[in-house]
Amino acid sequence: MTWLDTSIMARRGVAGGEQRDRHTITEAEQGTYHYVYGPYAAPKLMVKPGAVITVETHDAFEGKIKSESDKPSEILNFPYLNPQNGPIHVEGAEKGDALAVRILEIRPRGPQPVGTTCLIPEFGGLVSTANTAMLNPPLPERVRKVEVDPVTGVKWSDRITLPYEPFIGTLGTSPEIEAITSLQPDYYGGNMDLPDVAPGAIVYFPVNAPGALLYLGDCHAAQGDGELCGVAIEHPTTTTVQVDLIKGWTLAWPRLENETVMMTIGSGRPLEDACRIAYRELTRWMASDYGFDELDAYMLLTQAGRVRLGNMVDPKYTVGASILKRYLTA
Amino acid sequence: MTWLDTSIMARRGVAGGEQRDRHTITEAEQGTYHYVYGPYAAPKLMVKPGAVITVETHDAFEGKIKSESDKPSEILNFPYLNPQNGPIHVEGAEKGDALAVRILEIRPRGPQPVGTTCLIPEFGGLVSTANTAMLNPPLPERVRKVEVDPVTGVKWSDRITLPYEPFIGTLGTSPEIEAITSLQPDYYGGNMDLPDVAPGAIVYFPVNAPGALLYLGDCHAAQGDGELCGVAIEHPTTTTVQVDLIKGWTLAWPRLENETVMMTIGSGRPLEDACRIAYRELTRWMASDYGFDELDAYMLLTQAGRVRLGNMVDPKYTVGASILKRYLTA
Amino acid sequence: MTWLDTSIMARRGVAGGEQRDRHTITEAEQGTYHYVYGPYAAPKLMVKPGAVITVETHDAFEGKIKSESDKPSEILNFPYLNPQNGPIHVEGAEKGDALAVRILEIRPRGPQPVGTTCLIPEFGGLVSTANTAMLNPPLPERVRKVEVDPVTGVKWSDRITLPYEPFIGTLGTSPEIEAITSLQPDYYGGNMDLPDVAPGAIVYFPVNAPGALLYLGDCHAAQGDGELCGVAIEHPTTTTVQVDLIKGWTLAWPRLENETVMMTIGSGRPLEDACRIAYRELTRWMASDYGFDELDAYMLLTQAGRVRLGNMVDPKYTVGASILKRYLTA
Amino acid sequence: MTWLDTSIMARRGVAGGEQRDRHTITEAEQGTYHYVYGPYAAPKLMVKPGAVITVETHDAFEGKIKSESDKPSEILNFPYLNPQNGPIHVEGAEKGDALAVRILEIRPRGPQPVGTTCLIPEFGGLVSTANTAMLNPPLPERVRKVEVDPVTGVKWSDRITLPYEPFIGTLGTSPEIEAITSLQPDYYGGNMDLPDVAPGAIVYFPVNAPGALLYLGDCHAAQGDGELCGVAIEHPTTTTVQVDLIKGWTLAWPRLENETVMMTIGSGRPLEDACRIAYRELTRWMASDYGFDELDAYMLLTQAGRVRLGNMVDPKYTVGASILKRYLTA
Numbered sequence A, B, C, D: 001m002t003w004l005d006t007s008i009m010a011r012r013g014v015a016g017g018e019q020r021d022r023h024t025i026t027e028a029e030q031g032t033y034h035y036v037y038g039p040y041a042a043p044k045l046m047v048k049p050g051a052v053i054t055v056e057t058h059d060a061f062e063g064k065i066k067s068e069s070d071k072p073s074e075i076l077n078f079p080y081l082n083p084q085n086g087p088i089h090v091e092g093a094e095k096g097d098a099l100a101v102r103i104l105e106i107r108p109r110g111p112q113p114v115g116t117t118c119l120i121p122e123f124g125g126l127v128s129t130a131n132t133a134m135l136n137p138p139l140p141e142r143v144r145k146v147e148v149d150p151v152t153g154v155k156w157s158d159r160i161t162l163p164y165e166p167f168i169g170t171l172g173t174s175p176e177i178e179a180i181t182s183l184q185p186d187y188y189g190g191n192m193d194l195p196d197v198a199p200g201a202i203v204y205f206p207v208n209a210p211g212a213l214l215y216l217g218d219c220h221a222a223q224g225d226g227e228l229c230g231v232a233i234e235h236p237t238t239t240t241v242q243v244d245l246i247k248g249w250t251l252a253w254p255r256l257e258n259e260t261v262m263m264t265i266g267s268g269r270p271l272e273d274a275c276r277i278a279y280r281e282l283t284r285w286m287a288s289d290y291g292f293d294e295l296d297a298y299m300l301l302t303q304a305g306r307v308r309l310g311n312m313v314d315p316k317y318t319v320g321a322s323i324l325k326r327y328l329t330a
Helices: A008-012 A271-289 A294-304 B008-012 B271-289 B294-304 C008-012 C271-289 C294-304 D008-012 D271-289 D294-304
Strands: A022-025 A045-047 A052-057 A085-090 A098-108 A115-119 A142-149 A153-155 A167-172 A202-206 A214-220 A237-246 A255-257 A261-268 A306-311 A317-324 B022-025 B045-047 B052-057 B085-090 B098-108 B115-119 B142-149 B153-155 B167-172 B202-206 B214-220 B237-246 B255-257 B261-268 B306-311 B317-324 C022-025 C045-047 C052-057 C085-090 C098-108 C115-119 C142-149 C153-155 C167-172 C202-206 C214-220 C237-246 C255-257 C261-268 C306-311 C317-324 D022-025 D045-047 D052-057 D085-090 D098-108 D115-119 D142-149 D153-155 D167-172 D202-206 D214-220 D237-246 D255-257 D261-268 D306-311 D317-324
Touching (some): A008 A098, A008 A202, A008 A237, A022 A045, A098 A167, A142 D294, A214 A237, A261 A271, A271 A294, A271 A317, A271 D271, A294 D115, A306 D306, B008 B098, B008 B202, B008 B237, B052 B214, B098 B167, B142 C294, B214 B237, B261 B271, B261 B306, B271 B294, B271 B306, B271 B317, B271 C271, B294 C115, B294 C142, B306 C306, C008 C237, C085 C237, C098 C167, C098 C214, C214 C237, C261 C306, C271 C306, C271 C317, C294 C317, D008 D098, D008 D202, D022 D045, D022 D085, D052 D085, D085 D237, D098 D214, D261 D271, D261 D306, D271 D306, D294 D317
Parallel strands (some): A045 A085, B022 B052, C045 C085, D045 D085
Antiparallel strands (some): A052 A237, A085 A214, A098 A202, A098 A237, A115 A142, A142 A153, A167 A214, A202 A255, A255 A261, A261 A317, A306 A317, B052 B237, B098 B202, B098 B237, B115 B142, B142 B153, B261 B317, B306 B317, C052 C237, C085 C214, C115 C142, C142 C153, C255 C261, C261 C317, D052 D237, D115 D142, D142 D153, D167 D214, D306 D317
16 A cells, blocks of 8 residues: 555545556647647547556647757747646536646657756746846856656756656636637646646546646756756656546645645745645644544644745745644644 | 826827717726726727727726625625726727827716725735735724715824815726736736726836726725735725727836826836836836937936825736926927 | 914924024034934933024035045944934933924035945845845946935936935934934834834934934935935034923824825835834824724825835835825814 | 865864853853843953853843743843844954854753743734734733753654754844844844854854854754744753954845855845845855855855755744855865
8 A cells, every 4th residue: 555545646536546448649639739828729638537648748838949059038928938738628617626637657759858957038037028128238148958767867067967847837727718828837737847746646626617728848857945046957758647636625726745744835925924824734634534623724834844845936825734744633 | 297197198199189989888887897997898989099988987996885893794795896988999009009098087986974984804005915915914994984085185183184185996998818807007007996096197108909908996095105904095986097008119118207207107016016017117118209318317316206006905016107308308 | 374283293292383492513522423313412402392403414425435436335433334323312311202303404515525435235126135145146336326406306317317305314212222223214213214204304303212213314316216325415414403392292103294195104024014013103193193993094104195115225215105185174 | 174164264263263251151151131232231241252151041021931821921021132142342343344153052951841932922823913914803811841952852742753953043243233022133133033044154254343242042952944923832941152353354134154055045025035145145155255256156056055944933024045066176
């Protein structure tokens, strides 16, 4: 028995956490990728709870940045950025339910150097942007292509190799009536850029529209806390997830569990609001599901809560707040 | 000759600022109101530059809050809030153009007391919200219905009558591929809740989608700076606007002119980012169109710029930054 | 009878709002100016309530920026900036009281061009700073010297003359045990850079230390909302204020009244927190002193409150929230 | 040989990282504790670089909260909170130098239950505060006393025991002319509430005043990221630190090293500004001392930087940004 057997997905999922039908969405099958999370696109795939789906994701630039001499400002065409696979319609999913997405595997796809990072004008955590608008001159553009190998890692330079720690940068369900750029994270998931959304984790999203309409893309081979310059090691991948459906579990924001922690995920600006959202959600979760008095939960998180900064560069910033499972079930 | 003759609309508009065809959208003609700003709804009306359009707007609650004993939390059904008229397709408008919207008249519509304000749980500038998430208990709900008369004003109480100073709370064009809740303001306008968007002003919006797709609604009979509790004196109206089209004028954010000032409008969080956006736009505008060196413009705004706080309650906060026209054309 | 006769100072002041003893602090008498607001400096002057005090203020650069070819970064020596007159000890003032400061007159002092503004590296509202830390290259430095005349105004350029609208940029009382840079505004006043702190206004400050210990300096000849580049039209002045003491009026933040409005002043970051502070103070003031139910006050301010942005450049941002007196006393 | 031998303290310190003279400051010797970080208090101790100093710290409440039935709002007397030992004058320290503080040991002091946490009205990360000012009713006050044992841990409840992971909550040098409440963190250190400031770490602070004037106090037995309710497991301790002096190393903000990472520490509001400060400092450090091109450093931190949230409750929020030493010296 593993932790999976006691996961929320296993205990409450329509498929009981079992892997059932297998599906694929290749690049060719996907055809047109999507740039918004919304209910207006036709489903690319209809699946049942328990489905295991393997998709071929593009990198965030749809592969258009091919060499270190490319100029992002000339190549990228806003808002056609961060292409997403899907949407995937999950049978039976209705507003008020939760969609469970277990991340099974992420593998690089395509010829080396398969990883891309770059400096994009007016984008990033330490530069003037369209939102934090300054008059300072911009930084120069710069592209870096890096080899990514699941075993040997991310070859940053002759001196430095980073471990391959892949995760899904953008993942979530459709809003009910909105269609929101895939560059943004919010209550339905989206561009959270949170490294915990990795193989070994199950992420739970609110279902807002019939069929949930799962989108995903933007896998990162490595990323530091905050995704500082705005561009992680972007890479195209073959990514496999398992979905399940939890009826009647109404979430305000995404939640995540893995072997050791329960996490809540908040996105907002300023950054303290993202932290507040995540920590309030966690406080309430401890009160509703784990027998804590709400104020005791608040006080315990003061001593034992952990915060992971996902991004500090996207239209909303994202953090995960977590607590060790062993404190919840003690 | 009035200031209108030298307005940007008159000088650069396809219709030269002339009023041409007249149209109406009654409540019945509108039928279904809209809750997102986006390109996915069929146009309700097709017009040419110079068109004068009279629409019957709902109040932000679609008239559902009828008495002071109503409970907003029981009546309001998120995200079906802030109903909008339109979209109005303006012939010839393409991405990269600007849409001019001159506000001609706003009149209350319907039986007294026609004005509504209220306290809504988890919404407002001085309370815990879904974004600035706190554990404090909520304030009680409260509804206030007030008589609104264009001549005698807004009868707040036996002691206090406020002047009738109506404006359009939510006004703007469609994003290119996004469909965003009408509760939010952003680069395309939307729920700015800025009192300057009033009769006597011309507002310029970026065109992002073919036909511009103008939406409007949410008229306020009176509002203080910041719309503090989140709900101004909301009222249904008969509102008349004139549209014109400025080809090739590419705006990043809305702009406004009236008899005395030029204004740029920014929306963001935290509030200083909204100010930065608005002031940077104004600085750049002075440099591109009024012969200022950019740093001189920055220094002059330091001495003579004015800031109007629109809202500090919506998903993004809105401010207008302005300068007297006489300093631009001296 | 004027509004002064019904001012809080007149109604509650120990001197009943009367002007009594007259004092001066010339530049020579001041000798050493101060760069912190704190209780550790010996009083420069001991006065009684009702005292009228004329002081010779320096400009914020202590007169060191003498020509347009000066380089601020070479001349200015942080933290020895924004020199303050005082402290002035007011007899009888104790923690828990309020100090009333009526601003009587501000006149330019010294040879023309007496006004200075400039761009300082890493300082200002639209540039990377020590707090909003970016990697972008800085803007160039630039100094502008301008003639300032109380009658003809501030001669910005051949084309543009701004009205002379002087106010005290930095004014307040000492904290109890802290000594805080005169560059910062806070609950005790300080570097608020709020244009309403002008002749015709009475400002009320919390008394935190025995004798209140009033400091003042940093007069501006003109300033836009937000003091955008961080440097208004700085000028040395002869400034006259009248002080009075209100026993037992315990304030959390500064308040201001003039002929038409009551205002509360908040300072903080992000800017919405400054607004929240100011508006909550105003709400509570309306409830405690003007017979409003607190939630009614909150709702009325939503319709009739006004916000003035003081600065968006100092260590804390400052706003004033106000309401027309006629709504308070209706 | 350990990492200490190659630490900055060992390589550049006046004492070469050696432990020399030993000193103590008992509670009785300290006598009056301090509530501001500033240059106005007489040094309690004069030491030379290499000194090892053992101090008896109070808890943040000076031991006044004795039982779970105490009411913090009745007992605590702002601004006389967070009592500090010191100041300790380090011979030879001048403005422009850096003070190294190696944390050797922290042991609980006094009778059980020696640990205290509590909910204080208008203070904390998920409640309305004096800064993020709301009208919501406050939470109830609540005190929790917990047993703290270095070996068996922090006995939170019958079910939950947290590891004893002590650190110094408030530690730093004096500002040059300011005296700032010990509740605040800033460029000189102070109330950072950052769990990395623990035994095993060396923290480097800018010297701003002659002798550096080291203050310390506020030790925590355990704390989660953000110190959510504002009060960690506070406890009185016997704490031992070693100081050294690095001449001519001019720091803008505190830095920290331990066996595995180099960290920079930023404090500010909003929280993204604290992150920006920390990350910009780290970028610049990598460029100045470790041979990185500045933009390469920025891009590498995007992939490999780590962020630790210290506090999201104090007058400024604190974060540490870090990178593995092995990437710096590869």
